Amino acid sequence: MPSAPCIALVDCNSFYVSCERVFNPNLAGKPVVVLSNNDGCIVARSPEAKALGIPMGSPYHKHKATLQNAGAIALSSNYELYGDMSHRVYDVLFASVPEVEIYSIDECFLDLTGFAHLGTDGLMEFCANLREKVLRWTGIPTGIGIASTKVLSKVANQVAKKSVGGVAELLTDELRDRLLANLAIEDIWGINRRLGVRLRSHGIATAANLRDAPEALIKQIMGIVGVRIMYELRGLSCLPLEAIAPSQKHMICSRSFGQPITTMAQMHESISHHAARAAAKLRHRKLRTSVLGVFLTTNRFQPNDPQYSNSVTISLPTATNSSQVLIRYAKFCMTSIFRDGFSYKKCGVSLNDLSSVDAVQLDFLAPAVDRHDEKLMEVMDSLNKRYGSGTIRFASEGMKQDWKMRSDMRSPRYTTRWDELLVVKAN
DNA sequence: TCTGGGGTCCTAGGACCC
């Protein structure tokens, strides 16, 4: 007889801040925040910053004074570093557990069903060792929550983060009941403020309330998604662990501009840049696209300025991942929606109908695959991999790139650029 | 002055088919 499912959620603590702290000991013990692209919002906070009452996802400028008065350090985001550190953490986990589902840059689920014979204490010890190994080999602290479903493992993880050992289990009924009775509805994975308000209006205010609610009512309020969460809270697994990632369906490359831009020439540069980035991402993931969208928008936070946003989507004659081809179509699309007289805040490229490079639908009337172009992309990718992305790029992406985002406080890319390696001085 | 970017899934409604 198969044993009941056992799932562990590993979540890196204040991940971006932790990555920064690995390489910069001056950040230890101080309030530290990491900002989103363009230094816009606060997307990671050290425990000290959380203690100052700095909320997640809030605009940086609203809290700048508070942070400065507290001697806090704000950093621009350094995704190259975080992405690489994430790989290192997962490499440690892959080596210890056969079934791992990567959920995000800083979170993954482990299937520990096969380890159930260890018993609860044994599982706790196994996870404590795993956590210790990740910390020692990468410098990243984590919390691990163990339970019988994904939703419950999220709850267990919240407990783990607050515990001394950083590991918590929710496998026993009594412990689980007690926790769920005290857990606010909005603190459940998949239920945010908006749904929380609706559920509360029906008298459902805690996780225990949701677990015990009538199925028909939950179906009516939240649809099938809510019913799944309800069953997961009851300990019935409805969200299977996916060790093999399903293929990606959609991709977006977009950025806000560092400063508003007004001319078609700048827009063409910027959209070419996004198209080239998107194409490189496609090649890296061994994908092609056959539907390209381009969008632009003015600054919605400036309602007194004239507002305009638009988008256009086209089908490509053949699925492609060529930068040249995508740049050409993206510029064409941009020309069709650009209007003079506006101050633009953001533009981007979206790709739909992604397919694997190994499975492309051929067409008698479509142009043949351009081998010369493929070779060119290969050479570009290998140069950019070796010397850093952006080393070689298309002229249409612009030289000055004065629309580029702000990133004034970025730390060095310690692990992915030779010229930004950590320097250690010894006496 | 200053408000991110990149994803997923689900549902409702329209077009179309037999």
Added chain:
DNA sequence: TCTGGGGTCCTAGGACCC
């Protein structure tokens, strides 16, 4: 006077996640 029922596919928009 009478005006079906059932199905698929696609898309836009809404909700959520980190």
